[in-house]
Amino acid sequence: MKKTILGLGFCALAFTVNAQNEISYEVSFPNAIHHEAEIVMHIPSIPNGSLKVRMSRSSPGRYATHEFGKNIYNVRAFDTDGKPLQLKQPEGDVYLIDKPGKSVKISYTLYGNWIDGTYAGFDETHAHMNIPATFAWPVGMDNRPRIVHFKYPEKKDWKVATQLKPLGNDKYYAANLQYFMDSPTEISNYKTSNWSAKNPDGKIQTIHLVTHSNDPQEVIDGYGLMVKKVVEEQQAIWGEYPTFDYGNYYFLQDVHPENAGDGMEHRNSTSIVERTDKIAGNEADLLGTFSHEFFHAWNVERLRPKTLEPFDFSHSNISDELWIAEGFTQYYGELSLKRAGFRTLEQAAQTYAGLVNTALNTPGAKFYSPVQASRYAVFADAGVAIDQSNKTNIFTSYYTYGASTALALDLRLRAEFKLSLDDYMRALWKAHGKPEIAYTIPDLEAVLATLTNKSFASEFFRKYIYGTDKNDYTSLLLNAGFVVRKANPGKAWTGINRLQATDGKVSIAGNTLIGSPAYNAGLDVGDTLLSIEGTEIKDQKGLADLIGKYQPGTSITVQYLHRGIPKSATLELAENPYLEVVPIEKTGSELSPAMITFRAQWLNSNIRQ
Secondary structure, eight states, rough: HHHHHHHHHHHHHHHHHHHHOOEEEEOOOOOOGGGGEEEEEEEEOOSOOOOOOOOOOOOTTTTTTOGGGGGGGEEEOTTTTTOOOOEEEETEEEESSSOOSEEEEEEEEEBBOOSSSSSSSSSSSSSEOOOOHOOEEETTOHHHHHEEEEEEEEEETTTTSSSSSSEETTTEEEESHHHTTOOEEESSEEEEEEEEOTTTTTEEEEEEEEEEEEEEOOHHHHHHHHHHHHHHHHHHHHOOOOGGGGGEEEEEEEEEESSSSSEEEEESSSEEEEOSSSSSSSSSHHHHHHHHHHTTTBTTBBBGGGGSSSSSSSSOOOOSSSHHHTTHHHHHHHHHHHTTTTHHHHHHHHHHHHHHHHHHHHHHHHHHHHHHHHHHHHHOOOOEEEEEEEEHHHOHHHHHHHHHHHHHHHHHHHHHHSSSHHHHHHHHIIIIITTOOOOOHHHHHHHHHHSSOOHHHHHHHHIISSSSOOOOOOHHHTHHHHHESSSSOOEEEOOOOOOOETTTTEEOOOOOOOTSSSHTTTTTOOOOOEEEEEEEEEESSHHHHHHHHSSSTTTEEEEEETEEEEEEEEEEEEEEOOOOEEEEEGGGOOOHHHHHHHHHHHSSSSOOO
16 A cells, blocks of 8 residues: 555656646637637746757658748747747747746747648638647757647637547647657548457557548548558558557548648558548549558558658658658558459559559669669658759659569569568568667668578669669569550650640750650750641640651651750650550450469458458
8 A cells, every 4th residue: 555655656746747847839720711820838947058949840751851930920938927038040940048047938820821741721611730830849858748738719610630649628748749740630620430440469449530521421431431441451461550559540631622632641640631622422532542641550650760760850851761661651552452442453553554664664763773762852752942953864753663662572572482572561560660669771681581581682672772673574463464565566755745835835844854865866844846847846735646657766857946046956766665564364365373363362352251
């Protein structure tokens, strides 16, 4: 009994200490119709010396820099007695108080009018908050708990949805800055559907579909059943659900045609923003984001690269491993939909055609490895710049590049070792994901070696992860009864993929692809096409129709303007290099029993009935 009393006393003391140290926020929306929120932050127990407060410049799941500080204003600071304190601003998103005292209150107005997974948005219908875009934070106090109190008395039908721990009366708790920043929040008159998620050990958790849309409840319920099917297919891949903090996982879905659109993963939730008017009639199309983002609950949220641990909110976070963190997730997002019955065989074939072309027909994949593509995310992941770059020729997205690598590894494991990528992901989960031991690329190679052998793992990583070698997709896909062939055999190709019409003239809208006929002839972005072999070019269709009259290998004369200067070039047409993937039975050939078995084991449901 004495030990119990002592223990209770110790817990009470610990709670008191936390209460004295916790950083608290009050958030209200008196001018939501004009996209503003009012935020007040209380910082107690400030150490001696100056106090630095800042806005974030990066956000979990986003790898480029984003200047969230540009959207706050009316920033003011007060001491314990309510006396104004002088604020310095040494950087655009940093505020400094030289003599703060022991406690400070800081208030500011936040403008938010961009509904996606990265920013914040407020209007008369809801408050949509990505936390780094919303809340300032004191530097050097990352381990202190956070409490946020949402106030919206004028919105009687609003309610809060978030992975933050509820304390009651619209107050929510996070143990530290990392968890707080990883907790997107939606406040609106949303609709919800939920279901139990049972693990093999008998543990039951709850998954919530939270939807802010104009759809009726029966649509949300029906859509919830579809999402549930995808979720269960992914559990079958990994063998179990992760342990969600507080026993809940939330899909925070916002549906409106004026949204920016996005999907952004978090530890126990995901923000899914759809650019459509409603769910009804669009269910299958919208499932892709759900499938991708939920796979992240394992891959990247718990099975996590060391380069992203811990996440630094003050600048862009560079990582060598996005080819697996995002790319393998991209691969499994679509594979899960096929296994769940929401993609046809033909749709799967189109997906794999895109991945094969990514690996074999993009300049970035030809010259740069998946590791290098991952590093470029600090510039490419919705990063904002006004100057033109040569991204077309140097960058292949780590999403599709990684997915094409996953496709090859999956098919090779099945063909050479009677294993699968599912086995590899489960082994990674056991070694690094479930115990949450951040990995490096050598760790990934070591786990692959335990499943296969050191020679295979070493060669695969040397050639296809660190290097730019390409797998033999033709023979690999044929094992599953898919034929890889030219999509437009014998058709001429210039390499000019997009034209832009302005004032009756057409110009090349993007960088010409390195190695393409247009690139080799010296044609460049911004050049105005005048005529080909004397025929005026008026639009994209006109260009395609004209080129369609010629054979590959034909040399044609192009008249164009470069920075207003008339020029002429000889362009030697090539055969269109792009490939398609077709089920073998659609080509007139026979699907063998071995192909049937291989395909079924790969693409059919993994859920045991």
